[in-house]
Amino acid sequence: MNKAITEGLVLMPPAFSAGLNLWSRDDGLTGQGSYLGQSNAAFVPSDQDFAGCLELTKTLSTMKLRCFQSIPFEPGLYLRVTAKVKAMSGPLPSVRIAGWAGSSTGANVSAAVQAGPSVTLTTYGQVVTVSAIIGSGNRPGVDMVWGLSPVNGHLGLALTGATGGVVRIEDITIEDASDVFLSTRFNWVDVRDYGAIGDGIADDLGAFNAADDAAAGKIVLVPPGIYKLSTSMTFENPVQFEGTISMAARDKLVLRRNFDLPSYTTAFGGELAGFKRALQALFFYTDHVELDLGGRRVELDGPIDVAALCGLTTFAERRSIRNGQLQAITSTAWNTETVTSVA
Known part of the structure; x- marks a missing residue:
């Protein structure tokens, strides 16, 4: 069962080439700042590993990247969020899938797990795949259990650790993984x-x-x-x-x-x-x-x-x-x- 097909759910966030104004420096909520025009962010149209990617210089201890697009969520739906990342220079950060879970009233569902497993980058130029599964149920293999309350989310990743490092991030993908469960x-x-x-x-x-x-x-x-x-x-x-x-x-x-x-x-x-x-x-x-x-x-x-x-x-x-x-x-x-x- 693929709900993106059977129910017409739009799960994929925009590509970075569509504009950095579509990507938030915070939780992805309306009115929050985007990466457009930021000195530490740039779209790289050609990379030897990625067709197009976002280059970020890490300036905060925890640096957020979330799509402004509201990704639908419902009980019984399992989402696999994947990002390919590589370190270019400077201190090597850790990377994790992260998001903001929203209720029907627009409030954050604090009980939902909103960060996935962290992966530390160890080698410059090495492409590392970071992934997490978000689901309503507490099932084996689910990294971020959201329960019944969330109806949408703003998804992306977080960079943690020392500041000053430069990373490149390929377009983030979100797919329906419900068939696994x-x-x-x-x-x-x-x-x-x-x-x-x-x-x-x-x-x-x-x-x-x-x-x-x-x-x-x-x-x-x-x-x-x-x-x-x-x-x-x-x-x-x-x-x-x-x-x-x-x-x-x-x-x-x-x-x-x-x-x-x-x-x-x-x-x-x-x-x-x-x-x-x-x-x-x-x-x-x-x-x-x-x-x-x-x-x-x-x-x-x-x-x-x-x-x-x-x-x-x-x-x-x-x-x-x-x-x-x-x-x-x-x-x-x-x-x-x-x-x-x-x-």
């Missing part, structure tokens, strides 16, 4: 692509809702991990759990498209815990009038107070449990009563 050949969407962390600490509710909204009939994949949900969650699409859910006892997980014990067992890491959560959803609201145990036998180590479990005081509609067995096992939680019948 997503596959339209499979009928699923991954919650990590919508910002889920799965560390048992961060609240993944927003990411789960975003993934469910994007699924549109596909399966929502919950990979290995512990996913904390701060309140009740209803899935409108089928869900495949490989990881587990952590949520308060009062909150409910409703699986409207695969309402069965095996799904809840996997989601909550155990058969009894899954059964209780499924009961909770059954009596709360699921569009289902029965719970399918999937042929399983659930061992109960004590009574289950359904009213307390579901937070209900009255209930007027029939609900049933089928395709399985409930078995009481020996436990001190049971109150044993002995009854003797005499013929």
